[in-house]
Amino acid sequence: MFRSIPLLLFLALGTTLTPAAARPAVDPDAPTVILVHGAFADASSWDQVAKRLRRRGVPVVAVDNPLSSLEADVDVTRAAIAAAPGKVVLVGHSWGGTVITQAGVDPKVTALVYVAAFAPDVGQTSAQQGEHFPVAPGLQQLLERDGWLSLSPQTIARDFAQDLTPRALARVQASQLPLKASALAEPVTAAAWRSRPSWYVVSRKDRMLAPQLQVATAQRIGATLYSVGASHVAPVSEPGEVSNVILEASGLRPADAPTSAAGG
Known part of the structure; x- marks a missing residue:
């Protein structure tokens, strides 16, 4: 059990302290954007998105999920919401979509952004979402050890992040975190998308x-639906497109209008 919110934030929030003179001015109308990573990743998967948002004056927090259970990841996200000074936009990638679905019912949350993500309904698990749909190639190659799931370097290169440069791919491989398999069988008890406006970024070349x-x-x-011609790791390979959708969800003008709208 977490002992205190301050300790939780110190341990779990993927924030970097920068000298005040180097920080861009914060837009007083901008909500805090909280970025929630998925399985087989850590908070650094949001680095390029966070950089672009901060340049626009948007306060950003990227949480580091333990990936040990839905409850544990939701607790980390709720702590970040509680620490935010005002309104919050929650953004979830992959498994992070399940996390924001449950955590997003907090009254401070004004919008949700899903990036190649799960979005279960009440009583539904992440695993159940895949029923009646093709099993993506990468999911057929999961490794399991002591109840934890991970990806081999070959699967990361072929199915998880196949559109990255060798250097970026190496960083993704080095930062991989396993997911507790049982988390995928935990049903959500709340569905924030039922009461919050939502945006969704589809990765058209996703193999996970x-x-x-x-x-x-x-x-x-x-x-509101957008799509990008990206692998599963769209926040890494298409950070500009993903950032623009987040800005739209935040009520701010995108740096460039998203070009790959797929409908709404």
């Missing part, structure tokens, strides 16, 4: 979460 499932999920939750 079937694009057909992503589109169906976006339609089911009534999200």
